[in-house]
Amino acid sequence: MVKKRVHELAKELNIESKEIISKLSQMGILVKSHMSTLEDSEIGQLMQIYRNKEKPAPKPARGTAAEPKTPAVAGEKKVEKKKEPVQKSDKPRPNEPKKETAGGRTEYFRGPGLVDRVPSRPPDRRFQEKPKQTDRPRGPVKMDQPAARPAAGPPQERVHPEPRPERPVQERPRQEAPPRDISRPEKTQYERPPVQARPQFDRPQPEQQRPDRGPARPIEHRQQPGTGHARPYGQRQQPAASHPSRPIEQRQGPSPRTGGAAAGPRPQQGERGARPGGAPGMRPKPVDRPQYTGAGAGFKARGDQAVIRPQPVVIDKGRAPADKTKSTDKVKQAKPGFKKPESKGRFEKRSAIADHAEERLRAVAHRKKGAAKPQEQVQKPAKPVEKKPIVLGESVTVQELALKIHKSPAELIKKLMTLGVLATINQEIDTDTASILAGEFGYEVEIKLPVDIEALFMQEPEDPPELLKPRPSVVTVMGHVDHGKTSLLDAIRETNVIATEAGGITQHIGAYQVEHNGKKITFIDTPGHEAFTAMRARGAQVTDIAILVVAADDGVMPQTVEAINHAKEAGVPIIVAINKIDKPDANPERVKQELTEHALVPEEWGGDTICVNVSALKKEGLKELLEMILLVAEVGELKANPNRPARGTVIEAELDKGRGPVATVLVQSGTLNIGDTIIAGPAYGRVRAMMDDKGRRIKKAGPSTPVEVLGFSEVPHAGNTFIVTEDEKLARSIASRRQTRKREEELKNTTRVSLEDLFKHIQEGQIKELGIIVKADVQGSVEALRQALERLNTGEVKVDIIHGGVGAISETDVMFASASNAIIIGFNVRPDVNARKAAENEKVDIRLYRVIYDAIEDVKAAMSGLLDPEYREVTLGRAEIRKVFKASRIGTIAGCYVVEGKIERDAGVRVVRDGIVIFEGKLDSLKRFKDDVKEVLQGYECGLALEKFNEIQEGDIIEAFNIETIKRQLS
Numbered sequence: 008m009v010k011k012r013v014h015e016l017a018k019e020l021n022i023e024s025k026e027i028i029s030k031l032s033q034m035g036i037l038v039k040s041h042m043s044t045l046e047d048s049e050i051g052q053l054m055q056i057y058r059n060k061e062k063p064a065p066k067p068a069r070g071t072a073a074e075p076k077t078p079a080v081a082g083e084k085k086v087e088k089k090k091e092p093v094q095k096s097d098k099p100r101p102n103e104p105k106k107e108t109a110g111g112r113t114e115y116f117r118g119p120g121l122v123d124r125v126p127s128r129p130p131d132r133r134f135q136e137k138p139k140q141t142d143r144p145r146g147p148v149k150m151d152q153p154a155a156r157p158a159a160g161p162p163q164e165r166v167h168p169e170p171r172p173e174r175p176v177q178e179r180p181r182q183e184a185p186p187r188d189i190s191r192p193e194k195t196q197y198e199r200p201p202v203q204a205r206p207q208f209d210r211p212q213p214e215q216q217r218p219d220r221g222p223a224r225p226i227e228h229r230q231q232p233g234t235g236h237a238r239p240y241g242q243r244q245q246p247a248a249s250h251p252s253r254p255i256e257q258r259q260g261p262s263p264r265t266g267g268a269a270a271g272p273r274p275q276q277g278e279r280g281a282r283p284g285g286a287p288g289m290r291p292k293p294v295d296r297p298q299y300t301g302a303g304a305g306f307k308a309r310g311d312q313a314v315i316r317p318q319p320v321v322i323d324k325g326r327a328p329a330d331k332t333k334s335t336d337k338v339k340q341a342k343p344g345f346k347k348p349e350s351k352g353r354f355e356k357r358s359a360i361a362d363h364a365e366e367r368l369r370a371v372a373h374r375k376k377g378a379a380k381p382q383e384q385v386q387k388p389a390k391p392v393e394k395k396p397i398v399l400g401e402s403v404t405v406q407e408l409a410l411k412i413h414k415s416p417a418e419l420i421k422k423l424m425t426l427g428v429l430a431t432i433n434q435e436i437d438t439d440t441a442s443i444l445a446g447e448f449g450y451e452v453e454i455k456l457p458v459d460i461e462a463l464f465m466q467e468p469e470d471p472p473e474l475l476k477p478r479p480s481v482v483t484v485m486g487h488v489d490h491g492k493t494s495l496l497d498a499i500r501e502t503n504v505i506a507t508e509a510g511g512i513t514q515h516i517g518a519y520q521v522e523h524n525g526k527k528i529t530f531i532d533t534p535g536h537e538a539f540t541a542m543r544a545r546g547a548q549v550t551d552i553a554i555l556v557v558a559a560d561d562g563v564m565p566q567t568v569e570a571i572n573h574a575k576e577a578g579v580p581i582i583v584a585i586n587k588i589d590k591p592d593a594n595p596e597r598v599k600q601e602l603t604e605h606a607l608v609p610e611e612w613g614g615d616t617i618c619v620n621v622s623a624l625k626k627e628g629l630k631e632l633l634e635m636i637l638l639v640a641e642v643g644e645l646k647a648n649p650n651r652p653a654r655g656t657v658i659e660a661e662l663d664k665g666r667g668p669v670a671t672v673l674v675q676s677g678t679l680n681i682g683d684t685i686i687a688g689p690a691y692g693r694v695r696a697m698m699d700d701k702g703r704r705i706k707k708a709g710p711s712t713p714v715e716v717l718g719f720s721e722v723p724h725a726g727n728t729f730i731v732t733e734d735e736k737l738a739r740s741i742a743s744r745r746q747t748r749k750r751e752e753e754l755k756n757t758t759r760v761s762l763e764d765l766f767k768h769i770q771e772g773q774i775k776e777l778g779i780i781v782k783a784d785v786q787g788s789v790e791a792l793r794q795a796l797e798r799l800n801t802g803e804v805k806v807d808i809i810h811g812g813v814g815a816i817s818e819t820d821v822m823f824a825s826a827s828n829a830i831i832i833g834f835n836v837r838p839d840v841n842a843r844k845a846a847e848n849e850k851v852d853i854r855l856y857r858v859i860y861d862a863i864e865d866v867k868a869a870m871s872g873l874l875d876p877e878y879r880e881v882t883l884g885r886a887e888i889r890k891v892f893k894a895s896r897i898g899t900i901a902g903c904y905v906v907e908g909k910i911e912r913d914a915g916v917r918v919v920r921d922g923i924v925i926f927e928g929k930l931d932s933l934k935r936f937k938d939d940v941k942e943v944l945q946g947y948e949c950g951l952a953l954e955k956f957n958e959i960q961e962g963d964i965i966e967a968f969n970i971e972t973i974k975r976q977l978s
């Protein structure tokens with residue numbers, strides 16, 4: 008025989024190539040594809056097998072040769088034998104002979120006999136076993152199946168063309184799109200939730216279409232190239248043709264059933280058709296079963312069939328993609344190639360995309376919230392943090408708050424604006440505002456005010472009474488200017504301090520200690536000028552006894568009253584020293600009389616105010632005064648604990664060029680020693696040296712001792728409390744904090760802006776401000792000037808002391824003044840070279856003074872210059888119109904007679920008629936006779952024309968006036 012290819016032989020035998028391939032594989036002959044060539048012997052064997060099947064009669068004849076070759080064939084024979092009776096019963100039918108003639112396979116074509124019975128059931132049963140739903144489509148399909156066979160043949164051949172590997176991908180979609188796409192998509196879609204049920208639906212559909220569309224099969228073939236048995240769909244459509252090719256399936260599938268129940272009891276074809284396990288002639292049915300079952304739910308419905316080998320393979324292949332799509336990424340669904348992606352995939356893809364989109368959105372949302380990974384985001388979302396109240400301190404800047412609530416500063420600023428607050432990013436907002444603001448963004452605020460370490464640090468410990476020891480009394484000398492305070496102290500100290508004072512008045516607070524009758528008395532001298540109120544108040548606060556000096560020849564004066572009030576406020580006992588009793592016009596009684604007006608009733612008049620007549624000049628009454636001081640001190644039982652770190656008050660401070668910051672302090676309790684760490688206001692340091700009131704260096708200073716202290720880091724403020732601490736680090740940090748606070752306050756004063764302030768500023772736009780920088784040799788003078796100058800404030804002009812400090816005028820001061828459009832007042836200080844140059848360049852006005860009065864007067868004058876001048880009308884004269892002339896070119900001319908004062912050419916004029924002003928304007932011309940003149944005096948006649956006014960009449964009065972500018976001065 009000639010070599011043939013598998014498909015050629017299949018054609019010849021009118022069977023599918025696959026069946027031959029499977030048969031060959033059962034025979035132990037491996038064939039790669041339908042294009043493989045077969046040896047003559049192999050062809051012979053196959054021919055024998057298939058012809059034996061077709062011709063049962065000759066089988067036995069050939070059987071000798073065929074049977075031994077393959078057990079499968081033998082098996083088949085057995086089956087065939089069983090079928091014979093069935094066939095025989097069928098033979099009488101008219102259909103058989105036709106089929107025999109057609110294919111020569113009577114048994115095989117008995118299937119069609121089923122078709123005849125279709126109306127009666129067989130096909131229905133088949134399908135009913137699986138899904139009833141499939142009946143709709145399948146009903147007709149199965150009916151057509153037999154007829155479709157011939158059509159099925161050709162399609163198979165078409166499929167054979169080799170290019171399988173490539174075609175599958177392209178052709179699948181085209182050809183199978185309708186049938187399989189529908190089925191598979193459904194699979195995947197349905198299978199997701201109910202994996203079992205779908206397969207049943209899926210299969211029937213493809214079957215319906217397969218027979219109609221030949222091309223559909225090829226796809227199936229392609230899919231099952233490796234496993235020739237694996238074509239459930241195709242086989243179904245060709246039940247008869249599949250028989251021969253699936254002996255194994257029949258054995259495996261049907262066998263259990265045949266053995267179980269079907270075989271014997273189903274001799275009839277009708278039932279055979281429905282039950283594969285029936286007779287040998289039922290092969291096609293068993294083949295069908297696996298096809299159906301293999302496709303889907305049939306497996307579960309028929310547990311037996313699930314064992315069938317080929318089916319699992321087919322199923323795996325067929326499902327693999329679907330399963331993957333179900334269980335894993337939907338994106339992978341596209342890979343399988345089939346048309347899945349098109350029909351079913353749309354929905355799947357959309358849902359997948361939607362899912363992805365959601366996931367991404369979530370991820371993005373989480374990322375935006377700050378988390379890097381979705382998982383972590385879930386674990387550490389900011390949400391719980393949002394609800395957690397934010398902790399704020401005393402104040403917070405907009406930027407800090409923005410960080411705390413995870414918002415942008417711009418959002419906060421915007422929100423603040425809606426709340427009526429205009430703030431910058433670095434501006435501090437108070438806790439109330441911050442709370443409201445945070446609340447706007449859904450945050451609660453917890454305000455935790457920091458522990459005031461400073462307050463604790465400065466808190467004065469209470470000394471047990473047993474540790475207290477008597478201390479010198481601190482006496483403050485107060486009184487009106489020039490009443491002799493310094494002279495009195497000088498007399499007491501027997502020194503001459505007055506000679507060193509500029510201008511002859513005391514401008515520094517002085518502290519001195521004297522000893523009388525073995526007891527020390529500390530005196531604090533305070534200036535008497537009104538500008539030094541603060542100093543006096545400070546003196547009163549640190550004092551135990553106040554000496555009120557009143558000049559016997561002058562009596563009680565304003566600052567006397569002020570001193571009385573300070574002393575009363577401080578709860579300090581007052582001793583009145585009526586001075587200058589040596590003067591001829593001294594009148595102590597009058598002074599006492601005036602004192603009573605201020606609730607100071609002398610002892611001799613029944614009151615409790617001690618009054619002592621003294622003369623600083625003559626040094627009279629000093630002893631008595633000192634004794635009275637000691638007496639009052641004794642009554643006060645003044646005590647302090649000298650055996651603890653010192654604490655007291657800074658009386659005065661200055662920046663000494665050679666020694667640096669120098670502070671005059673009054674130790675009020677404890678003992679100050681050299682080397683002590685001391686802090687006072689923003690200044691801290693170590694006590695480098697101490698000098699007493701006489702300039703002598705001392706190593707320690709006990710309670711009530713005034714000393715000059717060197718060693719401060721900067722000039723402390725007069726009035727600051729100083730303490731000694733062992734914790735230098737803490738002192739430094741507290742001082743640093745105070746410095747920062749001071750700077751911030753200075754900054755606030757110049758830069759603080761809010762809507763309220765803005766409005767205020769708009770209102771104050773008409774108020775002129777005079778910015779002043781005050782520099783002085785000592786802090787006390789700075790304060791004195793500040794107070795004196797600020798007192799000059801009026802509703803129209805405002806003095807703004809933008810900076811005050813101790814020391815020479817520096818370039819920085821000049822630049823600051825330039826930026827602030829301010830002037831600089833230097834008191835007992837001079838600008839250094841750089842400052843002088845800078846002042847020239849920046850045209851900054853620097854005023855230097857040695858007497859405070861001059862400074863104040865100058866400032867007052869400067870402020871007067873700032874005041875809006877007053878305008879006053881000055882009447883020049885009056886003229887009566889005696890005659891009116893009309894000139895064509897000039898207009899109306901008035902012939903006048905000056906009845907009073909004079910009429911000036913450039914003056915303003917008004918026309919008054921019967922006491923009513925009918926015009927006010929300017930003269931157009933003024934002539935005497937024909938000459939233009941500048942003025943016409945009383946008693947003379949003149950001619951004049953008014954500018955843009957001709958309605959004059961005889962008898963009108965022309966009034967001439969001028970507007971004078973009058974500079975205003977502060978009272």
Ligand SMILES: Nc1nc2c(ncn2[C@@H]2O[C@H](COP(=O)(O)OP(=O)(O)OP(=O)(O)O)[C@@H](O)[C@H]2O)c(=O)[nH]1
Pocket residue numbers: 486487488489490491492493494495505511512513514533534535536586587588589590621622623624625
């Ligand atoms: N005749 C007479 N003159 C005195 C007496 N005490 C002071 N003076 C004079 O009064 C003037 C003012 O004396 P001060 O001691 O400077 O007066 P003050 O109260 O200290 O003045 P301020 O320091 O400016 O507050 C000086 O010229 C003294 O000579 C006195 O007892 N008798």
